[in-house]
Amino acid sequence: MNQILRLIVFCAACVMSPGAWAANFKTVVIDAGHGGHDNGAQWGKIYEKHLAFDTAVRLENRLKQMGYKTVMTRRSDYFVSLPRRVAIGNSHKNAIFVSIHYNYTWKRHVTGLETFYHSSEGQRLAHFVQGSLLRQTRTVDRNAKFARYYVISNSAHPAILVEGGFVSNEEERERMKSGDYREAIARAVAEGIDRYRRGF
Numbered sequence: 001m002n003q004i005l006r007l008i009v010f011c012a013a014c015v016m017s018p019g020a021w022a023a024n025f026k027t028v029v030i031d032a033g034h035g036g037h038d039n040g041a042q043w044g045k046i047y048e049k050h051l052a053f054d055t056a057v058r059l060e061n062r063l064k065q066m067g068y069k070t071v072m073t074r075r076s077d078y079f080v081s082l083p084r085r086v087a088i089g090n091s092h093k094n095a096i097f098v099s100i101h102y103n104y105t106w107k108r109h110v111t112g113l114e115t116f117y118h119s120s121e122g123q124r125l126a127h128f129v130q131g132s133l134l135r136q137t138r139t140v141d142r143n144a145k146f147a148r149y150y151v152i153s154n155s156a157h158p159a160i161l162v163e164g165g166f167v168s169n170e171e172e173r174e175r176m177k178s179g180d181y182r183e184a185i186a187r188a189v190a191e192g193i194d195r196y197r198r199g200f
């Protein structure tokens with residue numbers, strides 16, 4: 001009976017503080033979506049590949065300042081296949097994989113931020129990052145969600161794919177044109193990664 005009671009208390013603690021354990025990793029693999037002939041989402045001269053790369057570089061700078069090792073799957077505007085991105089990530093030990101994208105839909109009124117995961121550790125990481133994104137940008141919460149995107153479902157590491165707003169929405173497009181907004185996204189992702197590592 002005593003043992004059962006202890007088990008119940010233990011499980012309640014698990015449910016009440018799902019983030020109360022630290023993650024052990026040293027390297028963050030940063031994957032700037034698209035590149036080269038693959039522009040990603042596009043509106044006029046606004047290309048997702050450029051927005052994602054700029055945000056990825058800002059994220060890299062912030063993570064380095066915080067003491068993390070970083071790896072970039074691309075270093076400028078060239079094409080990298082999805083299997084190659086995964087292979088780069090999986091070639092590093094004690095790592096997490098963070099893919100940066102901007103969104104598009106034909107429904108022009110749709111706005112907000114979303115973070116995708118595939119594994120359960122990816123889910124924990126996604127919740128920390130999505131929480132930080134909302135605090136830093138005060139925009140619409142499209143939640144942390146399960147998805148089978150290639151780069152996250154084939155990663156050997158905790159992996160997420162961040163969608164930093166909709167290129168197809170006029171208001172968000174104007175925001176993401178500014179370095180301040182992309183810096184806010186980078187700051188939020190870095191903060192979420194650090195909170196995931198610390199466990200709170």
Ligand SMILES: [Zn+2]
Binds near residue numbers: 041
């Ligand atoms: Zn994309």
